[in-house]
Structure formats: C-alpha cells, structure tokens
Amino acid sequence: MFPLHKATCTGSGHGSNTGRAAQQEGTWWRWRRPRPAAVPRLASFCGHLVTALLCMGPWSAAGAATPAAPVQVSPVTASDVTLEAQGLQLLNGNRLTEALAAFQAALPLRLARLGADAAETAALLGHLGETQYHLGQTAMALVTFQQILAAVEGREGGGTPAAAVALASVGLLQLELEQWAGARTTLTTALAHLDALNPTGTVDTGVVLFGLGRLAVRQGDDVGALGFLRRALPLYEAALGPDAPEIAAVQETLGFTELRQQLILPARQHLGEALATVQRRYGQDAPAVGRLAGALALAYTDAPPGLQDHGRAMTYHRLFAQAFFAAQLAAFRNLDSAAKVQFNALARDQFTRYFEAVFIERMVDEAGSRPVVRAAFESWLTFKGSASALENGLSALLSRSDPALRARIRSYLDLRGELATLSTAPPLTVQDAARTAVRLAELRARLTALEQSLSGELGRFQDVLLAGRITLDQLQGVLRRGEVYLDYVWTDTNVFAYAYTWDGRFEVQWLPLMGKVAATYEALRRGAEAGLSEDALRPQATFLYDMLIRPLSSTFQGATSLIVSPDGPLNFLPFELLSDGRHSLLERFALRYVPSGRDLLRLRRRPAVAPTSPAAVFGNPAYWAVPQAQTPPPPETTGRGAVSGGGDPAGETAATLSEVLRGTVFAALPGTGTEAQTVSALLGNDTRVFLGADASDLQLFGLSSPRVLHIGTHGFFLQQAWERRALPNPMLRAGLALAGAQTAVSEGSGEGLLTGLQLAGLHLDGTDLVVLSACETGLGDAVAGEGVAGLNQAFLTAGAQRIVLSQWKVPDTQTAELMAAFYARYTRGTEAAEALRQAKLTMKRRGLPPRDWAAFLLSGG
Known part of the structure; x- marks a missing residue:
C-alpha cells in the first residue's frame, strides 16, 4: 500500500442534466489537480488518485495548507533516509518543487544502497510519483509507477496485494491521461487480481471499480458504469465510514449517471447524500455544492409528473448560483481570458435551467415569486460579462493603478500588438517563418501568464473592474x-x-x-x-x-x-x-x-477623464500607400466594404491576415474624404485631419485620448469557415483598412491592416466618442453571455466611452450624409444616442431605405 494525502474537497461531475448531458465525464467543472495538505492519510495511493481526480473543478480552488517549517535539504551529505523524511515534510507543507528535489536526490542513493527491487525503493518511488502528479507531471508520474509495478512484480510476482495496487495506480494515471484502451486493460487486470485475493472486496477493490465506472462514463457506457459504481459504493462505505469525502465522490458520479438514465429516485438519494457530506465538511460555497445542487434541481424538475417538485428545485437552483459565484470569484484570480470564457460557458446551461424554474415559479405565484425573480435577474447581471470584466476594464485600470501595475498592463497590450502584427504579414523566408513561429509561441505563453497575473488584481480593484456581484x-x-x-x-x-x-x-x-x-x-x-x-x-x-x-x-x-x-x-x-x-x-x-x-x-461609474488632445478625423486612406509603377490604384466604390477575392486559395488554410485577404480589393472611398472635411468643420478648428497617405496606422497610434475619433474607411469581419480555421481568434478577423492596406494584401506587408487585437492597444481613455464610419464594424463572434468579440470590444478595451458601429455594408454617399447630420446635432450638445436617432429619422423621412441609415448603432455608456 502506498501512502497518500487526503484531498481538500470532493466532487465529480458526469453530465449536467437529463436527456441533454454529454455522455462523457465532466461538464463545466473539469478536473483540476489539488495540492496535498497536511491531513490524515488513507490506505493507498490509488485511492488518493481517485480523490484527487474528483476533488476539483474549474471553479474551485485548493485549500491553502499551513506552511511547514523551513526544511534544509543537503543532498551532498544527507542519507537517502534523511532525504526521504525531508521530502515527506516538504510534501506535507505543500512545497512541491522542493519535495520533488529531495526525493530525486534520495533515489540514486537508495538504488545504490538497496537496489531497484527493494520494498523501500518502491516506497520512495511512490512518494516521487505522488509529487510528480501534484505538480502536473502526470506522464512522468505514470513512468514512475510503471517502475514501481515492475519492481514489485520482479520481487513478489504479479498476484500479490502490492502488485495489484501498483497496477491499479498505473491504470488510474492512464485514465487521467486519456489512454482509454490501456486504462481499461490495466484496471480490469487489477480488479481480477484484487478479486482473487479477496472475493468480498476491499477499499482498493472499490477504488478500481470506481475508476472503471468513470472510464465507462467517459466512453458513453452508462449501463456499464452503473454496475461498477454500485458495486464500488458499499466497499467505500464499509472501509471509510459514511462521512468520508471519497464516498461523496462515488455517490456524485453514481447520481449523475442515474440521472441521465432517468432513475430519478436513486439519483436524488445519492446526490442528496453527497451534497450533505460536502456541506458538512467544506461549507456552502464549496465547488461540489454548486455541482450537486444543480444536478438535484434537475432531478426535481426533469422527472415524471408525479415526482416533480418545482419548489424544491428552486431551492437547489439558488444554492447552485451561490456556490458558483463564490468559486468563480476565486478561480478568476488565476485564469487567463480564454479560460474564463470557457469556465462560464460550461455553466451557462445550468443558469438557463435556473431561469426556466424561476418563470415556472412566477406562473404559479406571481406576487410571491418577486424576490425569486429579482434574485435570478441579479444572478444574470453578475454572470453576463464577468469573463470580460478585466479585458473591458483595462483602460480604467490604467488610470487608477500603481506604476508597477500600469507597466504590466502596457506590456500586455504591447505584446498583443506584436502578436497581431506577426499574424498579419506572412514571413518572407523559411528562416523567417521558423523564427516567427517560435516568437508567436513565446508571445502566447507570455500573454497567458500576464492575463493570469492581471487577474490577481480583480479583488484589489473591485471598484474599477466590478468583478463581483451586480445588483x-x-x-x-x-x-x-x-x-x-x-x-x-x-x-x-x-x-x-x-x-x-x-x-x-x-x-x-x-x-x-x-x-x-x-x-x-x-x-x-x-x-x-x-x-x-x-x-x-x-x-x-x-x-x-x-x-x-x-x-x-x-x-x-x-x-x-x-x-x-x-x-x-x-x-x-x-x-x-x-x-x-x-x-x-x-x-x-x-x-x-x-x-x-x-x-x-x-x-458610467468610472471617474471622468478629460481628453488630452483635440478631435481626430481619418478619411479616404491611400490604400496603395506606395505608388505602383505598373499597377493602377484600385477603383472608386459606392460602398465601404472590401471586395472579397472569393475564397480559400487552393483550399489551403492561411496563417496570416494578409494571406486570408489575398484577392481582396480595398476600393478608393472619395466620399470619406468629403465626409472627413465636413466632420472636422463641425468638430472645430483644432480638429486634426488625416487624409490619403496620412490616414495611416502610424498617425492613429500616435494619438492620445482625442476628444472624438472618427475613422472613415473600409471595415471587415472575416466569417467564412476557412477564414475561421485560418484565424481562430475573432479579434484577428475584425479590422479596419488604413493607408497601405492594399499594398499589405497584394505584397504581404503588415502596414495598413489593423485588427481588433491591435486597436485594443490605442490610448483612448478620455475619448468621449469613436465613430467607425465603415462597413460591418459591429460584427464579430457572439460569445454567449459576453457580447461580441470584435471591434466594439477592442475600442471598449482601449477606453472609449461610446462607439458608433455598423451592422452591414453601407453605401458611401448616404453614409457621409448620415454622419454630417449626426455631427451637426452632436456638436451642438445633443447626447450621442439622441443625435444618431435624429440623423436616422432625417434620412428615413426623406424616404431612404433602412440600408442607408439603420446599420449604425451606438454602443457604450
């Protein structure tokens, strides 16, 4: 038997609702590895692996262990026994890297003194494998336990208890590494050995049965899973007692499986018992409370008519929301942006079921349900936009934070800009391509680390970022x-x-x-x-x-x-x-x-920031920024959308924006030049105007918080399937064309094509209004509960208070008329949303169709 540390919480999750759950293990609470804490040990390392696998979800955080007293490790002079003892003390103190070093230093000494087949060597390897597992080195841990298995079988043969436990440990690690076939074979063999040694079963038999049950769930075999799990549960109960968290993990897995199979009453029993255990041991806000409460809500809603209880379901729905938000607030301090979106997306279905239950309650008792409805709406207000709270609040954070934090934010924005630039122009040589690939990998890693680091500021700047509850x-x-x-x-x-x-x-x-x-x-x-x-x-x-x-x-x-x-x-x-x-x-x-x-x-709550420069207007960019001797400039156009080249070249997936846009024509837009002159006259004599070759990204990024920023040009959002494959990040598929854009497309340069990822780095804190007088600037990828990932998000991140964007391709002449009518009112003091409304009504009353005025909307405060 190998020693283990009891995990700090419990819970599995095997599908979220009846009839619609994916037939796989895990839903929105994916596994996260806990670190060991200084608590009592259980019987075997394979038991520990199961508890660790089931303990954490993505909206949970491991309990912090009390740090152990400093341990001095001297691998040069210490014996293998001393080093092993030091490593165990460090492991108990949650100092994993130091524990790993101690065990690694002890191992060659142990091998030299006792050899590879000694029981003491196997024990040391067990400590080493456990530490590797906790550090996320699962593949290395698997190799270590395979060494243990070989040593035990070499010393005792394959039919001993120690060999069976070692075999089970290997199978459980294969399960976590998704080596399905190997895990099934290994765990089935381990079960046969354990049954032969003790036909009535032990807790180790239960652990292997639990592993086989989880494997069956992941492979969509709920019927097979039920057999393994129902046999495992009494073995856990007999060995560990009714209040053990390991039992709650088995009950939860079994309850979810029964729920999917419409076995409502046993599902309620097992889920309810698991919930009671978790609440007693870890409190109301433990991650497993939310998972179990959500499942129980469904068990009381998705049931035959005689078994439904919507009042009981509502109690569990509200308990789910309470536990989710507590865990979300803790988890978001350590997640990058993509992980936050995924975290929320996996919980969204449970929230919509919550809202269904609220409305059923309202139909039964409209007056009495008002507090329930109010609480549900506040839950949605809190959930919606929470994954983007840091991203959209970066500009506000810049003006409120200390110099060190401002430097980190600026570094983050600069790195995103570099990533966008490298993703725009194709490398010129094979060597350049190799260097670019390496640099892109470095940038993504650094950006992820910075996002995680900045997320740690959510609590410190709650008043700015609004990371918590919204009422x-x-x-x-x-x-x-x-x-x-x-x-x-x-x-x-x-x-x-x-x-x-x-x-x-x-x-x-x-x-x-x-x-x-x-x-x-x-x-x-x-x-x-x-x-x-x-x-x-x-x-x-x-x-x-x-x-x-x-x-x-x-x-x-x-x-x-x-x-x-x-x-x-x-x-x-x-x-x-x-x-x-x-x-x-x-x-x-x-x-x-x-x-x-x-x-x-x-x-609306952020402190007013005065603009630091006058209004700036861009129009009629010279898309061929460098005159081409044999290539005429593109023709004029009546619309502000780029003419597409027509499809994926040669059916291959391109890697950069200019390659994706190859064949696109950015036709000249003389109307935006006239529009720019009109708008600048209305905005005042100090307005800076950038036309032709001056309407460039260099001039745009040289601005700092202009009062108003107006950009008349071509906009684009790439949404065909092959374009999404080539550029998965929607912030690289949404953009504006400025001077040199046609050169960039035709010759593979990076000038003139500005993506949302780059535009998010503009300095617009204090800018009252950004007007994107171009086609399709309001498009992007709709992210459930987070708005649209596109230019709107980019300019919000940059700090703009309000943005005017378009929903479709807009005509050049009529757009210029709309903008003139809008600014005539806005510059006389009419609030921006009302000024845009009046401008639209003017054109509507002239009998112009909605195409000419309805595309533009105002986003922001």
Missing part, C-alpha cells in the same frame, strides 16, 4: 431619467427577457421561440442590407417586436431611451427597425447598446 440597486443607480434597461438571455429554444426602469419598475418574460426569431431576424437583416423598403420589411419588424419588445412594453411609460444588452444572435439585430405596426422603436426612443449591465455600470 439591481447598482443598476438603477446609473440609469438616467427616462431610461429602460433591456436584457436578454438567448438559448436554442427560448429567450428570457428582462426590463428594468430608471424608477425601479421591473418586468420579466419567458419567450418560447423555437428558433423562429433567429430565422426572422436574419430575413430582416438581409432585406435591410439589400435595400428593401420599410414596408417590405414590416412583417419581420412587427413579428420581432411582438416577440421581443411587446411583452416588456408595460415598462415603457414615460421612457425616452432604451439601453439594450442583447445575447447570442440578438447582438446583430437592428432593434431600431422593430415596429408595433404604427411606429418603429427608432421613432419612439433613442437606443444604445451595451455588452452587459456590468459594462454599463463600469462606463
């Missing part, structure tokens, strides 16, 4: 008179809609849409971009109004402005066009959009 009282505190905040939760089959007013009125609706909304909004967008009239678009506009707006219209009394926080595909819906049959929303309200309520709070 309706906070939201009401930033709503201005006449404003109504609309928030949507999109699922495949439903939309949950919330409305909250400046004076505290509240409305919620559950809209079972069955996919019809998505098809209708697509038809509305396509028709608008194609130039159809409002009359032709009215069927779609009124249907979407009836679905998304009318159920909330009781809150519109006295309202003058709507703040819309869409979700999913609704991020690309022009709400201004929605109509009650007589009047569109544009005619009744000024509209603005925000990624989340969290972003609205951040933008």
Whole structure:
C-alpha cells in the first residue's frame, strides 16, 4: 500500500442534466489537480488518485495548507533516509518543487544502497510519483509507477496485494491521461487480481471499480458504469465510514449517471447524500455544492409528473448560483481570458435551467415569486460579462493603478500588438517563418501568464473592474431619467427577457421561440442590407417586436431611451427597425447598446477623464500607400466594404491576415474624404485631419485620448469557415483598412491592416466618442453571455466611452450624409444616442431605405 494525502474537497461531475448531458465525464467543472495538505492519510495511493481526480473543478480552488517549517535539504551529505523524511515534510507543507528535489536526490542513493527491487525503493518511488502528479507531471508520474509495478512484480510476482495496487495506480494515471484502451486493460487486470485475493472486496477493490465506472462514463457506457459504481459504493462505505469525502465522490458520479438514465429516485438519494457530506465538511460555497445542487434541481424538475417538485428545485437552483459565484470569484484570480470564457460557458446551461424554474415559479405565484425573480435577474447581471470584466476594464485600470501595475498592463497590450502584427504579414523566408513561429509561441505563453497575473488584481480593484456581484440597486443607480434597461438571455429554444426602469419598475418574460426569431431576424437583416423598403420589411419588424419588445412594453411609460444588452444572435439585430405596426422603436426612443449591465455600470461609474488632445478625423486612406509603377490604384466604390477575392486559395488554410485577404480589393472611398472635411468643420478648428497617405496606422497610434475619433474607411469581419480555421481568434478577423492596406494584401506587408487585437492597444481613455464610419464594424463572434468579440470590444478595451458601429455594408454617399447630420446635432450638445436617432429619422423621412441609415448603432455608456 502506498501512502497518500487526503484531498481538500470532493466532487465529480458526469453530465449536467437529463436527456441533454454529454455522455462523457465532466461538464463545466473539469478536473483540476489539488495540492496535498497536511491531513490524515488513507490506505493507498490509488485511492488518493481517485480523490484527487474528483476533488476539483474549474471553479474551485485548493485549500491553502499551513506552511511547514523551513526544511534544509543537503543532498551532498544527507542519507537517502534523511532525504526521504525531508521530502515527506516538504510534501506535507505543500512545497512541491522542493519535495520533488529531495526525493530525486534520495533515489540514486537508495538504488545504490538497496537496489531497484527493494520494498523501500518502491516506497520512495511512490512518494516521487505522488509529487510528480501534484505538480502536473502526470506522464512522468505514470513512468514512475510503471517502475514501481515492475519492481514489485520482479520481487513478489504479479498476484500479490502490492502488485495489484501498483497496477491499479498505473491504470488510474492512464485514465487521467486519456489512454482509454490501456486504462481499461490495466484496471480490469487489477480488479481480477484484487478479486482473487479477496472475493468480498476491499477499499482498493472499490477504488478500481470506481475508476472503471468513470472510464465507462467517459466512453458513453452508462449501463456499464452503473454496475461498477454500485458495486464500488458499499466497499467505500464499509472501509471509510459514511462521512468520508471519497464516498461523496462515488455517490456524485453514481447520481449523475442515474440521472441521465432517468432513475430519478436513486439519483436524488445519492446526490442528496453527497451534497450533505460536502456541506458538512467544506461549507456552502464549496465547488461540489454548486455541482450537486444543480444536478438535484434537475432531478426535481426533469422527472415524471408525479415526482416533480418545482419548489424544491428552486431551492437547489439558488444554492447552485451561490456556490458558483463564490468559486468563480476565486478561480478568476488565476485564469487567463480564454479560460474564463470557457469556465462560464460550461455553466451557462445550468443558469438557463435556473431561469426556466424561476418563470415556472412566477406562473404559479406571481406576487410571491418577486424576490425569486429579482434574485435570478441579479444572478444574470453578475454572470453576463464577468469573463470580460478585466479585458473591458483595462483602460480604467490604467488610470487608477500603481506604476508597477500600469507597466504590466502596457506590456500586455504591447505584446498583443506584436502578436497581431506577426499574424498579419506572412514571413518572407523559411528562416523567417521558423523564427516567427517560435516568437508567436513565446508571445502566447507570455500573454497567458500576464492575463493570469492581471487577474490577481480583480479583488484589489473591485471598484474599477466590478468583478463581483451586480445588483439591481447598482443598476438603477446609473440609469438616467427616462431610461429602460433591456436584457436578454438567448438559448436554442427560448429567450428570457428582462426590463428594468430608471424608477425601479421591473418586468420579466419567458419567450418560447423555437428558433423562429433567429430565422426572422436574419430575413430582416438581409432585406435591410439589400435595400428593401420599410414596408417590405414590416412583417419581420412587427413579428420581432411582438416577440421581443411587446411583452416588456408595460415598462415603457414615460421612457425616452432604451439601453439594450442583447445575447447570442440578438447582438446583430437592428432593434431600431422593430415596429408595433404604427411606429418603429427608432421613432419612439433613442437606443444604445451595451455588452452587459456590468459594462454599463463600469462606463458610467468610472471617474471622468478629460481628453488630452483635440478631435481626430481619418478619411479616404491611400490604400496603395506606395505608388505602383505598373499597377493602377484600385477603383472608386459606392460602398465601404472590401471586395472579397472569393475564397480559400487552393483550399489551403492561411496563417496570416494578409494571406486570408489575398484577392481582396480595398476600393478608393472619395466620399470619406468629403465626409472627413465636413466632420472636422463641425468638430472645430483644432480638429486634426488625416487624409490619403496620412490616414495611416502610424498617425492613429500616435494619438492620445482625442476628444472624438472618427475613422472613415473600409471595415471587415472575416466569417467564412476557412477564414475561421485560418484565424481562430475573432479579434484577428475584425479590422479596419488604413493607408497601405492594399499594398499589405497584394505584397504581404503588415502596414495598413489593423485588427481588433491591435486597436485594443490605442490610448483612448478620455475619448468621449469613436465613430467607425465603415462597413460591418459591429460584427464579430457572439460569445454567449459576453457580447461580441470584435471591434466594439477592442475600442471598449482601449477606453472609449461610446462607439458608433455598423451592422452591414453601407453605401458611401448616404453614409457621409448620415454622419454630417449626426455631427451637426452632436456638436451642438445633443447626447450621442439622441443625435444618431435624429440623423436616422432625417434620412428615413426623406424616404431612404433602412440600408442607408439603420446599420449604425451606438454602443457604450
């Protein structure tokens, strides 16, 4: 038997709900390896491996062990026995790297003194393998335990208890490394040996059965898993007692499996017993509490009619949310941006089931359910945008942090800019390609480390980043008179809609849409971009109004402005066009959009920062920045979208932006030059104007917090399947074309093509307004619960207070007219959202189709 340390928490997770769970082990609580703490030991290392594998999820943090007293290791003079003892003390003190060094120093001494087959050598190797495992060196730990197995079998043969335990340890490590075939063979052999040694079974037999059960779950064999798990549970109970966390892990795995198999009553029993154990041992906020509470909520909802209990389910839903947010706040201090998004995405389904339960409760007792509904909406406000809280708040953090932190943020933005630059232009030689590949890997590693490091500041700058809970009282505190905040939760089959007013009125609706909304909004967008009239678009506009707006219209009394926080595909819906049959929303309200309520709070609560330079206007860039002797400049165009080259060259996946854009024509836009002169005259005599070759990325990045930044040019967002494969990061597929962009595409240079990843590094803290007078600048990848990853996020990260963007390809001449009308009002003091509304109405009343004015929206505070 090999010694082990008991893990600091428990819980597995094997699917999230009945009928829809993936037939694999783990959902939104993926395994994370705990570090050992100084607590009592269990019977065998293989038992420890199971507990460690099941202990942590991605929204959990290992309990901090009390540091051991300093241990001085002298491998030159110490004996193998002394070094082993020192290593164990260090391991108990959670000083893993030092423990590993001590065990590694002891091993050659032990081998020289006793040889490879000695029992004492196997014990030392066990400590070494355990430490390697805790340090994340799972593959090395597997090699170490294979050495132990060989030594034990060489000394005692294959049928002894020690050999069976060593074999089980190897199988469990193979399971974690996803070596499915090897794990099954090894664990099955270990089980046969253990059954032969003790037909009634021991805890080690239970451990192997548990491993086989988990393996069956991962391979989609729930029926086989049930047999292994039901046999394992009584062996754990007999050996460890009813309150052991290891038993809760088996019960949880078994309960999830029964839930997927619609075995509701036994699932409730096993999940409930596991939850009670976890609550007693680790408290209400332990990660396993959230997992188990979510599963129990489903067990009381997704049940035959006679077994349903929605009141009991609601209790578990709220317990789930409480535990999730406690764990999220701790986990986010150590995760990079991508991991945060994944963390939230895996929990989203459970939240939508929570909202379904809330609305069922509301239908039963509308008055009595108000506190429940309010709590659910606050949970959504807290969840939505939480993964992007640091990213979107970087500019605010720059102005509020100490010099050391500012330097780290600047380093982070600079490294992102370098990564974007290297991802834009292809290398010229094979040697350059090799160097670029190495540098890109270095940049990604450094950026991940910096994101993790900056995440550690979430707590210190809670007032700036708003990393914690968001309440309706906070939201009401930033709503201005006449404003109504609309928030949507999109699922495949439903939309949950919330409305909250400046004076505290509240409305919620559950809209079972069955996919019809998505098809209708697509038809509305396509028709608008194609130039159809409002009359032709009215069927779609009124249907979407009836679905998304009318159920909330009781809150519109006295309202003058709507703040819309869409979700999913609704991020690309022009709400201004929605109509009650007589009047569109544009005619009744000024509209603005925000990624989340969290972003609205951040933008409106941050201290005012004065711009440090006058307005800047860019227009009519010279896309051929260097005149080409034999290549004429591109033709003029009537639209502000690039003409695509037509597809993946030779069907191959390109690696850089200029390669992906090869064949694209950035046609000249003389209208943006006229527009720039008009806008600059309205903004004032001190406005800086950049035209032709001066409309360059060099000039843009030389600006510091201009009062207003206006850019008239081509915009792009690449969304074909092959383009996504070539550039998976949406911030590298969204961008603007400035001077030299055509040269970049045709000759493979990096000048003139600016991606969202680069634009996020602009200095715009204090900039009141950014206007992107270009095509499709509002597009991007809709990230569930996080808004759109594209230019909007880039300019929010850069510090802009408000951004005007477009949802489709816009015509050159009419866009110039719209911008002139907008700035004429904005520069006279009209608030930006209202100025944009009035400019649109002017063009609408002239009889122009929505294509010419409805694409532009205002995002921000």
